[in-house]
Amino acid sequence: SQQGEEDPQALSIQEGENATMNCSYKTSINNLQWYRQNSGRGLVHLILIRSNEREKHSGRLRVTLDTSKKSSSLLITASRAADTASYFCATDGTGGFKTIFGAGTRLFVKA
Amino acid sequence: GAGVSQTPSNKVTEKGKYVELRCDPISGHTALYWYRQSLGQGPEFLIYFQGTGAADDSGLPNDRFFAVRPEGSVSTLKIQRTERGDSAVYLCASSPGGVGNTIYFGEGSWLTVV
Numbered sequence: 001s002q003q004g005e006e007d008p009q010a011l012s013i014q015e016g017e018n019a020t021m022n023c024s025y026k027t028s029i030n031n032l033q034w035y036r037q038n039s040g041r042g043l044v045h046l047i048l049i050r051s052n053e054r055e056k057h058s059g060r061l062r063v064t065l066d067t068s069k070k071s072s073s074l075l076i077t078a079s080r081a082a083d084t085a086s087y088f089c090a091t092d093g094t095g096g097f098k099t100i101f102g103a104g105t106r107l108f109v110k111a
Numbered sequence: 112g113a114g115v116s117q118t119p120s121n122k123v124t125e126k127g128k129y130v131e132l133r134c135d136p137i138s139g140h141t142a143l144y145w146y147r148q149s150l151g152q153g154p155e156f157l158i159y160f161q162g163t164g165a166a167d168d169s170g171l172p173n174d175r176f177f178a179v180r181p182e183g184s185v186s187t188l189k190i191q192r193t194e195r196g197d198s199a200v201y202l203c204a205s206s207p208g209g210v211g212n213t214i215y216f217g218e219g220s221w222l223t224v225v
């Protein structure tokens with residue numbers, strides 16, 4: 001079973017616009033991570049946010065975490081066509097090391 | 112090596128055959144994960160190794176699936192009596208171990224059972 005649920009399932013925007021993707025999860029976590037995947041192969045790690053952090057930035061990426069709502073958001077600012085990919089959130093449960101992924105948001109950035 | 116290496120990258124096999132998928136993690140990484148991903152879905156956890164031992168194999172779908180990591184480095188995922196429903200990308204990942212470490216993925220092995 002999957003712990004995280006991303007929404008929207010798919011998102012289509014114009015180049016230059018911001019893209020926001022949300023993730024909700026079910027159980028307490030130690031960390032939440034966002035990954036990117038092109039063409040169904042090889043996930044690339046984007047950013048990790050710990051349960052005691054509320055916001056984190058990396059370049060054009062901004063991640064927020066609200067543990068009271070069990071949710072996170074990934075914001076990509078000034079999107080580019082090269083940002084077209086699937087984005088997944090993944091959580092480490094407090095009970096162990098297993099990292100569980102959501103079903104992903106498919107982002108399409110039109111040039 | 113520089114990254115997680117998986118072989119083969121593609122494998123087509125007939126229903127009922129036995130398949131082995133290999134993963135070579137990043138040198139020094141004690142944690143190793145196997146995931147399975149079907150089209151349009153997120154990676155589904157299969158098994159997690161810490162060193163040589165399977166710390167969590169709760170994601171293995173049934174007893175046709177087995178994984179080993181005898182020397183704490185390379186791991187092999189073994190699938191017996193393959194079924195068409197086993198067709199998926201099998202992803203391997205490694206991390207330095209411990210909670211909060213980034214997991215690094217290989218490019219995956221695409222298995223097609225015909």
